[in-house]
Amino acid sequence: MLVDQDKCRGWRMCVSGCPYKKVYFNHRTGKAEKCTFCYPRVEVGLPTVCAETCVGRLRYIGLMLYDADAVLEAASTEDPQDLYASQMRVLLDPNDPEVIAGARAAGISDDWIEGAQRSPIYSLIKKYKVALPLHPEYRTMPMVWYIPPLSPVVDAVARDGHDAEDVGNLFGAIDALRIPKEYLAGLFTAGDTDVIDDVLHKLAAMRSYMRDINLGRDPQAHIPAAVGMGEEEMYEMYRLLALAKYDERYVIPTAYQNEGHKLEETATECPLDFEGGPGMYMAGSGPFGETSGTPAPVAVETFNALKQRQTSEHTAGSRVNLLNWDGLGSPPGLFPSGAVDHGEGGNAEEGGAVGKDV
Structure with a gap:
């Protein structure tokens, strides 16, 4: 679950309604917030920050294959003490030939199947049976599991x-x-x-x-x-519990290579592609400068910075990355007064000529 910061009105009902008590209210922003499982990192194959920085190496991340059609029946188990066993039956063996065939038929790539086979989570849950779900009686079929402490x-x-x-x-x-x-x-x-x-x-x-x-x-x-x-x-x-290496504790497969750009860049079918909107694939010159109207993907995390840089005469900060500077904005002091017309960014040849004159 993610909290949509644009739609949150600060009523705090999600805070009181969360069965795991993991949603908190940010009094500074007036919004409810929670852990996002670092999904921008996980989507590109990187572990969460808390897992990567855990000094005790106590956190593991892996892939699990499960029978989606059996989830409702498992969650409807009458006796709460049978819910753990019911959820275990939903989780599939990634080494089972029938499961592999079914996964491929469902469009799951071989990289993901291999990731499920090497998953440390599967080993802890199904093979060794030492990891348990948190509050199964809530019937949410949680996929964050815990190893009880040997106090x-x-x-x-x-x-x-x-x-x-x-x-x-x-x-x-x-x-x-x-x-x-x-x-x-x-x-x-x-x-x-x-x-x-x-x-x-x-x-x-x-x-x-x-x-x-x-x-x-x-x-x-x-x-x-x-x-x-x-x-x-x-x-x-x-x-696995004491000596596992980095790539054994974090087995995070990424998307297909030919579709990976969709994870962090706006895809061609973006619903914001309409006349006058912030679409990044509009034909011709877009509203945010030269590059916003061409079919060149723009990383989501840099979109706002790109918009500000291409619609402002000067950059907001005091530094500029010269490796990708397009001349459409420069911090004060980058060039001597009068040497560059900030309103019209020059091309590479003009910039070189100015450098020689200086």
Whole structure:
């Protein structure tokens, strides 16, 4: 969901109505605002700013394939505690030949299918089953998932004189975690503590299993087996959670190469292309200067700056980028007084002649 800043009237109903309490009111602008998931970055294959700058490397971004026709039925599940399992069934296996064939038939490119196959989100949700949706009882089928925290328990176990990393001690201490399982179940599983218990046991088993490996001891195969995992699978989960590289944590496919310009530039079918409007593909010279009327795409984020530069005698700032300067505006002091007619930008040859005279 995005908040349209042009249509927002500041009534704050979306603030009180947001089930996740993620919409806030900006008293400076009088508008409601929220996280946009950095969609201009994601659309061109870049991770969100919060994910890229997270010092703990705790955020992952990936692609999920799902059955759109099954969403309504899944969201209509009567028992709220069954919603987690219902949403899991909606998510498709990107390695399934039938899913691949269906995706291609729906026009999904091979790059996106490959991205779904390498998605760290799919691994955390479906393969390892340690990521859970936030408040599934709201029936919004959220696609931002969370790994419940294995809250500090090692010190408490050690204070009693026990080995705090032993898998048996860790399993036994899960019921006495600082963050109660009931509270986590209220966040992620509509109160089903069994799912939370399974996730926390997997995290505790991974911690104990990797301790032996890091200390140079023989790994204990019974530890991952106790939580229904194999040794190789547990090591892969550990590597994804602790050692994953940049391109493993962020698998963000972009649009088709021949259509990528539509993501950040105005397309030819822009509805604003009408006589007298701000269309950037109008025939002939447009209202915002020479380049606004030619079929040369203009980046959306620079459109307002281009409009101001081409309709103003001087630029608003004190600096100008000479690499793309078209002579239709210059900051004061760029040229000596009288050397350039600011009202009519000269061509490259005229600009060179002025430079020689100076």
